[in-house]
Amino acid sequence: MIRFWDPAYQCFTFNQEDMTPTIEEYAALLRVNNVQPYKIYVKEPKPLTFKKMLVRLTDMADAWAEKQIKKKNETICIPWSSLRDLVLNHPDMLKRVNLFALAIYGLVIFQKVLGHLEVAVVDLFERLKQGINPVPTILVETLRSLSSCRRKREGRFIGCAQLLNVWILSHFWKVERTPFHMFSKTFAPLEAYLEKEWPKEVTEQHWVSVFQNLRAEDITWRAPWIRHSVLLYRVGDQDWVPLLGLWGGMGYAPLLVQR
Template identity: 30%
Template sequence: MDCGRRNTKKYSFRCPDLKESRKRASFILDPLDFKKRHGKLLSILSTDVVEGLLSVLVQFYDPLYLCFTFPDFQLVPTLEEYSHLLGIHVSSRVPFSGLEEIPRYHLIAEALHLKKSEIEAHWVKKGGLFGLPSDFLIKEATAFAQAGSVDAFEVIFVLLIYGLTLFPNIEGFVDVNAIRLFLIGNPMPTLLGGGINYNPALACRQLGFPVRGKPSNTLLEGIFYQEGKDPQHLKPKIMHAWHNVHRKGRFELGPCNCVALEAYTLWVRKRALEFKMPYPCERPMSMVVVEPLTLPNQDVEQLEDALVKMKQEKDMWEERFHALSKKHEELQLESKDKDALIELLEGRIVDQLVLEKTQMKASFETEIRRIRRNYASLSRSSNVVRDP
């Protein structure tokens, strides 16, 4: 029975203008040191959004179960994946719920190395949320960078990445939620529990645990609310649930083997048919039992010769495979050595630049002192001449 196909839908994705923020990345002199303190925020900032790929992927999104459904498996965004992408460890607590008070001006100013009056002057409201314009933050970050204030530049630069890349809301605006997350310093698990759909009952297989059958309807129940429109007061309930997570281990989930039993795969295929996922459903292949044949002696000899040739060819390809594998390992080791050399050279270059800067500063200060001494000597000489 042909159930038909669901029509594909066209989606538009928010692509914030990051040109000015990316330009400021050139002020970071030591990317490796920056990565140690802030994770992979630089790589996130330089990543371009490919709308075509997102448009294709979103066609497989199943809004009922809050996951991506494919012919015989499902994928769910998880905390661990976001943690790997950002290079930031998953926090064992919920650092942000959205119910917190707006941070005070002096706290924001202190964190950004700015004056309280500057925050007050630029604190505006857009789209129902307070925040700071990105052009103001970019201007201040540039001024700190040009003045050599590395720490002050970095904190504002990181805030811009939080507000414009990780949590974009309004074009050219860093809203108060992004500022709150920045002040906390750890957006995990807010990226997933503060605004991204998450159905952990369907994530067992991709986390390495077996899936024996269809999860219960209670575990698959979805909850949705819109900010500012919450007549059922769902948001406090959701925040309460995130503060009272029940952890499961191998005793409940079983040994790691990534096995999915037929009861689960049949349920996934049925769901795909019901939702009319945009791919053709393949019919299962039926097994045909064939009676064994008796071959004449001549055919047996030919078959044995063919098997010998096949074995020889197999041995030849195995030798080539081992040779290529060995070459691949050698190239990998050579690549690691080159990476280590590059990292060492980068460190030496930075050290050399710091040394040269120190020497120039010392030379400059020595010259200033010499000029001052000469000026003082001339002044004393002038006084002697004028006062006979």
């Protein structure tokens, strides 16, 4: 997919068709409901230290937290192995659930350091209880990583590849034939659908051929899972919206991406 990404316009160009994930689509896919939609993540001027965040999340001692903190390529993080036993055995069930959710954010959604949870991800996770909307942050890091890999023609995609995969399949492979309520509790029906409809051996050449020959009639422009809601199309009198991520920001032009 990176081969078809245009960093200048922040969109995919498949043959003659342009498309890009939107905030509304990602919000629907992630089922982000119990948040304040316009309360976005911004780093605190003086955030808690990483050690204090870990102590608050785990209820472990300062000495334990300090021992777990590692430095990987100038990135401060904690190994997943340090939290795995707590997820399985912590006496507080709510702590177990929270740490498991944190692992999803650190290992799947923002996988900057493989097998580790980065300090910025922990800070974002700590702020979720304040009702912030994580969707713009997730989207901007996806778009920034696509642009970085495309410009350098190398590197590893830092973002939720699974989420991007579900987004693109829902637009290209006519998933609307399968009722959306089937996907409400588990991805198992989606996996079963893809196993039935999808070729057994999907090569990179197959993907490239599909993308290069895509036509407008091959695309489902409005995915079946998108809900009716207010669309963000400008901020005040500005057509460009600044989106802030964990490790940087970018401009987002809703009028260019809404179709």
